[in-house]
Amino acid sequence: MSVTNGRVPTVLSAEFGLPVTAAEHEACPVTDVLRRIGDKWSVLVVVVLGRGPRRFNELHRSIENISQRMLTRTLRALQRDGLVTRTVYPTVPATVEYALTDLGRTLLGPLSALTDWAIANREDIEVARIRHDEMEERPPS
Amino acid sequence: MSVTNGRVPTVLSAEFGLPVTAAEHEACPVTDVLRRIGDKWSVLVVVVLGRGPRRFNELHRSIENISQRMLTRTLRALQRDGLVTRTVYPTVPATVEYALTDLGRTLLGPLSALTDWAIANREDIEVARIRHDEMEERPPS
DNA sequence: CGGCATCCTGACCGATACTG
DNA sequence: CAGTATCGGTCAGGATGCCG
Numbered sequence: 001m002s003v004t005n006g007r008v009p010t011v012l013s014a015e016f017g018l019p020v021t022a023a024e025h026e027a028c029p030v031t032d033v034l035r036r037i038g039d040k041w042s043v044l045v046v047v048v049l050g051r052g053p054r055r056f057n058e059l060h061r062s063i064e065n066i067s068q069r070m071l072t073r074t075l076r077a078l079q080r081d082g083l084v085t086r087t088v089y090p091t092v093p094a095t096v097e098y099a100l101t102d103l104g105r106t107l108l109g110p111l112s113a114l115t116d117w118a119i120a121n122r123e124d125i126e127v128a129r130i131r132h133d134e135m136e137e138r139p140p141s
Numbered sequence: 142m143s144v145t146n147g148r149v150p151t152v153l154s155a156e157f158g159l160p161v162t163a164a165e166h167e168a169c170p171v172t173d174v175l176r177r178i179g180d181k182w183s184v185l186v187v188v189v190l191g192r193g194p195r196r197f198n199e200l201h202r203s204i205e206n207i208s209q210r211m212l213t214r215t216l217r218a219l220q221r222d223g224l225v226t227r228t229v230y231p232t233v234p235a236t237v238e239y240a241l242t243d244l245g246r247t248l249l250g251p252l253s254a255l256t257d258w259a260i261a262n263r264e265d266i267e268v269a270r271i272r273h274d275e276m277e278e279r280p281p282s
Numbered sequence: 283c284g285g286c287a288t289c290c291t292g293a294c295c296g297a298t299a300c301t302g
Numbered sequence: 303c304a305g306t307a308t309c310g311g312t313c314a315g316g317a318t319g320c321c322g
Contacts, residue, residue, distance in 0.1 A: 029263035030184060030256045038179020040315075043171060056284050067316060072285065082269025093283040093322085103265055110258040113251040115171045122170035124244055128223025181295075197304050208296055213305065234302085234303045 036081060041066055041074045043111060046100065049084065050108045053099035083107065177222060182207055182215045184252060187241065190225065191249045194240035224248065 037043055041063065048054060048062050060071055075098055078084040083104035089095040100108075178184055182204065189195060189203050201212055216239055219225040224245035230236040241249075 029259040031181070032263070033255070033259035033266075034179050034184055035181065038175050040172065040176065043175055044169075060284095068285075069317085070315060073315085080270055080273045081266045082273075083266075088284095091283095094285090096284060103262060103269075106262065107258060110251075110254040113254040114174070117248060117251040118170040118174035121244060121247065122173070125174075125222045125224075128244075129221055132221045132223075201304095209305070210297085210307095211295065214295090229304095232303095235305090237304060 036077070037107075037111075039074070041070055042078060043115075045071070045074050045078065046083065046104060046107060046111065047115075049098060049100045049104070053097050056096050056098070059098065078104070177218070178248075178252075180215070180218075182211055183219060184256075186212070186215050186219065187224065187245060187248060187252065188256075190239060190241045190245070194238050197237050197239070200239065219245070 037046070044063055044066075045059065048059060054062070056071070056075075059075075060066065060068065063071070066074075075084060075086065079086050082101055085099050085101055087097045087099070089097070178187070185204050185207075186200065189200060195203070197212070197216075200216075201207065201209065204212070207215075216225060216227065220227050223242055226240050226242055228238045228240070230238070
C-alpha cells in the first residue's frame with residue numbers, strides 16, 4: 001500500500017484522530033467498497049458464485065425472490081468493478097455464464113469474516129433491538 | 142451455531158446450492174447486518190469509537206462532513222443494535238459520551254478484514270471500472 | 283434464455299432552522 | 303453542548319411489459 005500524497009485514507013485518518021476532509025471522504029476506499037457491496041443483493045450473488053460459475057437463471061433460482069431487474073443490475077455492477085466475468089456462448093438461444101474473477105475470489109475471505117460475525121451475533125443484536133424498542137414505549141420509571 | 146428448524150441461514154443455503162425462500166431471506170443475518178452497517182456512516186463511526194469513547198461534537202469533528210442529523214441517526218441505530226452505548230452526564234450543559242459495547246468491539250476485527258481488502262484492491266477496482274466504462278463508450282470493434 | 287425500458291414508491295441523505 | 307423538526311432531492315429497488 002503506497003500513499004504518495006502523504007495523507008492516508010479516511011478511516012486511517014480517523015484512527016489517528018485526525019479530521020477527515022471532504023475530498024478524502026469521497027476517495028475513502030472503505031466507504032466506497034461498503035456502499036458497493038452493502039446493497040441488498042451483491043453479497044448473496046458473490047457467495048453463490050463462490051461455489052462456481054452460474055448461468056443467469058440458475059442465479060435467479062438460487063436467490064429466489066430477487067427480481068430479474070435487480071439481478072441484472074447487481075451483476076453489471078460487479079462486472080464493472082472487475083469482480084465478476086460475463087461470458088456469452090453463441091448458442092440458440094444464447095447461454096450466458098457468470099463467474100468470479102480472481103479479484104472477486106479474494107473477497108470471499110473477508111466476507112466470511114463478516115458473515116461469521118453476523119451469524120454469531122444475530123441473537124444479541126435481536127435482543128438489543130427488542131429491549132431498546134420496549135424502552136422507548138415505556139420509558140424507565 | 143444451532144439451527145433448530147433444520148434449515149440453515151440464507152447464505153449457507155445458497156452455498157449448499159439450495160434455493161432461498163422469501164422467509165429465509167428476510168431473516169438472513171448477513172443481509173441484515175450488511176444493510177445495517179452498509180450505510181454511509183456507520184463503519185466510520187464504529188472505527189472512530191474503536192479508539193475510545195467520544196463525545197458528540199468530537200465525533201462530529203472527527204468525521205468532518207457528516208451532518209448533525211446523520212450523526213444522530215447513525216448513533217441511534219448503532220445504539221439500538223447494542224453496538225454503542227450513550228451515557229449522559231448531568232453537567233450544564235449536558236455532556237454525552239458514546240462508546241462501543243463489548244459486542245461493538247467484536248465487530249472491529251471482521252471490519253478490518255474488509256477494510257484491508259478494500260485498501261489493498263482499490264486500485265484494481267478503479268482500473269476495472271475505467272476499462273469497463275471505456276468499453277461501452279466505444280464497443281470493441 | 284437472458285435480458286432491456288418504463289413507471290413508481292419509499293428509503294437514504296443533506297441543508298437549514300430552531301431548542302433545552 | 304447535543305440535539306429535534308422540516309423540507310426536498312436523489313436513488314435503490316419492485317412491478318410490469320416487450321424483445322432478439
